[in-house]
């Protein structure tokens with residue numbers, strides 16, 4: 001199952017690569033000039049190669065760990081300790097192993113490839129600090145989740161499917177509320193300076209009845225040349241975050257157009273509308289975990305004495321792979337529909353031209369692909385392609 005999954009991904013990647021040879025759609029031909037497009041193609045090729053090598057290394061290591069029953073061996077080695085301590089040690093050990101395997105590839109990607117194409121602005125110190133902070137956050141999160149899952153399934157049996165789903169939903173809401181404090185672990189945020197941009201954003205908020213708590217600028221330029229922006233918060237009390245790269249290089253009208261799109265998501269209540277599907281996904285995940293937990297042979301086949309929660313959740317992730325792909329297809333489809341709605345709203349409100357200009361610039365500065373293979377879009381794209389979005393925006397603006 002694990003290998004089929006990897007082979008399938010490699011196949012889609014290959015299709016996507018061959019699709020690059022096709023002519024670009026008319027409406028995105030001006031994103032890159034001839035030289036820039038050559039640069040984009042060679043950037044793509046280089047990152048694909050490093051991705052491929054990293055994938056092969058991770059497949060070989062995973063297969064080795066599984067055939068040699070390494071998970072069970074490590075659990076047995078700490079078997080005399082308290083069960084909570086055992087899980088903490090094993091989860092930390094595997095997170096550290098992941099980091100050690102991934103680090104050389106991450107380093108090469110950032111300081112060789114991205115550096116060569118002018119995308120990187122990170123220093124080695126920032127890179128090392130990010131890796132260390134990331135490791136700590138990963139250990140804390142996965143340890144917390146596995147302990148919750150273990151306690152609930154041991155106490156409540158299959159009822160835990162519903163309880164775990166509810167707790168995950170609560171965690172997702174909390175993360176949405178504290179996303180900026182969480183990001184402060186990695187970034188600094190300053191209030192947006194007074195001026196044209198702030199006036200335009202506040203006017204936009206007022207127009208759509210959105211109460212903004214604050215507008216902040218994130219120091220993204222410490223790591224990258226690309227830009228991003230988002231608005232967060234529950235209900236109408238939003239915090240707007242803009243990357244400094246965006247504020248420094250884009251016009252106030254372009255940025256306002258991006259937020260007309262963002263506010264449309266709030267207006268149409270897209271998060272709430274995708275909630276039933278998110279709940280369904282979580283139920284499927286925990287139900288599959290329950291199935292693995294109810295068949296102890298699945299764990300004992302890999303050297304365990306009985307059911308092991310850490311290993312079972314890994315295994316259930318692999319077993320439901322085909323179902324996960326199907327759920328991704330549906331989830332991405334819902335998301336792309338919402339993106340079209342938000343674009344159309346911005347276009348009808350008169351922001352179409354500036355939105356198109358911002359989207360083209362964002363694609364170009366991150367060396368993004370402008371003609372992905374349709375299967376790639378169906379499987380992995382939460383947003384329509386640039387060309388599809390421009391078409392739809394033009395159409396909506398004409399309405």
Ligand SMILES: [Zn+2]
Pocket residue numbers: 261262265339342
């Ligand atoms: Zn959107």
